Amino acid sequence: MRTVIDRFWRWLRRVRVSRWVMLGVGLVAVGVLGWVPVDWSAWVAGLGASVVSAGVPGWVTVGGVVVLAAVGLVQGVARARARSEDSVRAQPQGPVRPIPGWAIWAGLVLVVAVGAGAAWALVAAFGSDSPQNKNRLEAIKLAGSIAVGTGGVAALLLAARRQRATELGLLQQEQRAADDRHDADERRVTELYTAAADQLASDKAPVRMAGLYTLERIGQNNPDHRQTIVNLLCAYLRMPYHHPDADPADDTTPVATEGESALAAQPLLLDLAPALAEAAGLTRDGAEQQRQELEVRRTAQQLLTRHLFSNSDTDGVPTNPDFWSGPESTNLDLDLAGATLHHWNLAYCEVGHARFDDAYFHGQARFEDAHFCGHAGFNGAHFHGYADFNDADFHLDAGFFDADFHGDANFNDADFHLDAVFSDADFHRDARFWRTGFHGDAKFFEANLHGVTGFDDADFHGIDDFRGVWARLDTGFPGASPWPPGWRVVEDDPGDGREGRWGRLVPVEDTERVQQDGDEAAEPAAGR
Incomplete structure (x- = not known):
């Protein structure tokens, strides 16, 4: 008998039916039977009389039911005790085996027997044609329908759970496959990258x-x-x-x-x-x-x-279909500090942060209509040819501190949205800033202008600092150069042995004050 019960529980585990689900179904069935308006005492008395009238077979049936109930109770208590004692350890599961064919036929015979027994009991108890028995039969039919519907709902829930588990398993498999492909791609890219670096x-x-x-x-x-x-x-x-x-x-x-x-x-x-x-x-x-x-x-x-x-x-x-951008369409950064570049051409390009500090530009350096979306650094850069920054757009600060321009430098129509620093820069030839927009501070402190310099129609929105700027006056430099408002050139000697005539930029109010002081000093001398 115990072997039969163990096989029954293993079959339940194999078909994934929880004991708690069976307990719930049993409680629902008991509740439905209690709710049905049936005289259970008379029904039990009739059933007992049927068993007595059946003689030995009836008593054998009752004894078998009692034995099964007792064994099931004992087995359940033993399993519960063992589970409580071994709750920390995982119970080893045996290998999953398919349901044998005889179990299917045994289940079919059991269902037919239960149905025949229930029909016999109902007919024996309510077989008369009285209206009361008819109502009771209808109530029993309704209760049976409710029970069947409840079982159907439970079956649907189990089916939905099984379907969800299957779909989650498929998703996990797809995710693992995608991760494996990604890892394989990354390994391949790493190998190619390493091989290319070795080639360089x-x-x-x-x-x-x-x-x-x-x-x-x-x-x-x-x-x-x-x-x-x-x-x-x-x-x-x-x-x-x-x-x-x-x-x-x-x-x-x-x-x-x-x-x-x-x-x-x-x-x-x-x-x-x-x-x-x-x-x-x-x-x-x-x-x-x-x-x-x-x-x-x-x-x-x-x-x-x-x-x-x-x-x-x-x-x-x-x-441009070959244009590269970073994650979320961000611009790529350039770090060419100290690089030696030959005929560099960044015209009409877009970059993020750009570092050209101490770089050497040989030949023409083209930056026209370039967009610097980040910081642009040209501090200490050496331009040995023509430097073309016409229409360049500097979204953040731009640094040309101590830059050295050996050729012409054009910044016509360029836009500096933040500070533009040209302090200590050397312009050995012409420097043009026509229509240049300085939306931040323009710092040209102690810059040297060896050629023609022009700020025609330049737009200054911040502080413009031209203190200490020296400009050569004998290389075609116009006497009335369009300097920023408030600044003018006063001829002077730099004192460091430079060739040619030079002038320094001073604020207009300073020159007016010096001139006024000179006029006031000349008036007493004329009176004497």
């Missing part, structure tokens, strides 16, 4: 150039890694390099011995076909190595500017 460290120019294009492909296919790719390209351009046209005083490359220079020289033919080059009698030449490195650096510059070129329309929407 190669002593062969074609290998370094291949590494640059590999990095570009990674950034094109992985938007989340674009800032990292830009940072690596900027780091490569910040590496020490001596430009062929640079002044030896500007050389940032460590001095190498003759033997090291010979080993470092890598002509293109020697890189691609060393045996053929050696057979042709070619030797490794440092100038060729320098030329190849210049081509690699120009490639890095072009890759940067191509993906920062927005070509925005009238609504400010970028139209």
Whole structure:
């Protein structure tokens, strides 16, 4: 008997039916039976008379029911006690086995037997044609319908729970699959990134150039890694390099011995076909190595500017399909402090924060119509060619402190939304700020203007500081230059041995006060 009960409980666990659910169904059934208007005492008396009249089979049936109830009670108490004692430990579950075929047929026979027994009991108790028995039968039918409906609701809840568990399992599987794909993609990107970085460290120019294009492909296919790719390209351009046209005083490359220079020289033919080059009698030449490195650096510059070129329309929407932006459409940052750049072209580009401090610009440096959405730093920068900042837009502060402009510098129609600092800057040729908008403070403290300088129609909204500014007067510098309102040039000697005629900028009220003091001093002298 105990084996049968254990199999019954295992079957319940296998079909995922909770004991608490069975207890609830039993309580609902008892309540429904108690609510039905039936004379249960008469029904029990009739059932007892039927058992007595049945003789031995009836008593055997009653005894079997009692034994089953007693065994079930004892078994339940024992299991409850064992569960309370072993609540900390997890009970090991046996392997899940499918429901045997005989259990299905046994359940069908049990259902038929219960239905036949219930029908026999109802007919025996309410089989007469009296109206009262008819009402009782109708009430029993209604109670049975309610019980069946309750069971159906319980079955629906179990089915919904099973469906939800299945869907959650599928979602978890999909999420795990997506995480696995993401991890695989990240590993692949990391491997490609590492391989490209190793290529940039190669002593062969074609290998370094291949590494640059590999990095570009990674950034094109992985938007989340674009800032990292830009940072690596900027780091490569910040590496020490001596430009062929640079002044030896500007050389940032460590001095190498003759033997090291010979080993470092890598002509293109020697890189691609060393045996053929050696057979042709070619030797490794440092100038060729320098030329190849210049081509690699120009490639890095072009890759940067191509993906920062927005070509925005009238609504400010970028139209360039190769334009790169950061997360949530933010602009990418540039860190080229101390870099050596050749014919730099950032025209019509959009960047976030930009650092060009102490950078060397050889050839033309184009920044026209560029948008600096973050801080722009050009402090200590050296412009050895034409510096074009026409129509540039500086959304935050812009620093040109101690900048050195060896060629013409044009800032026509540029907009500085915050402070513009040109203190200690040297303009060796013409500097034009026509129609420039200074919406913050304009600081030109102790700047040196060697060429023609113009602030025609410049718009100053903040404090303009031109104290200590020196301007050369014999290089076509107009005598009535359109300086900011309140400033004028007074010819003076800088006292440091400079060639030519120079003048310094002073506030207009200072010159008027000096002139008035001079007139007052001349009047007593004339009277004497």
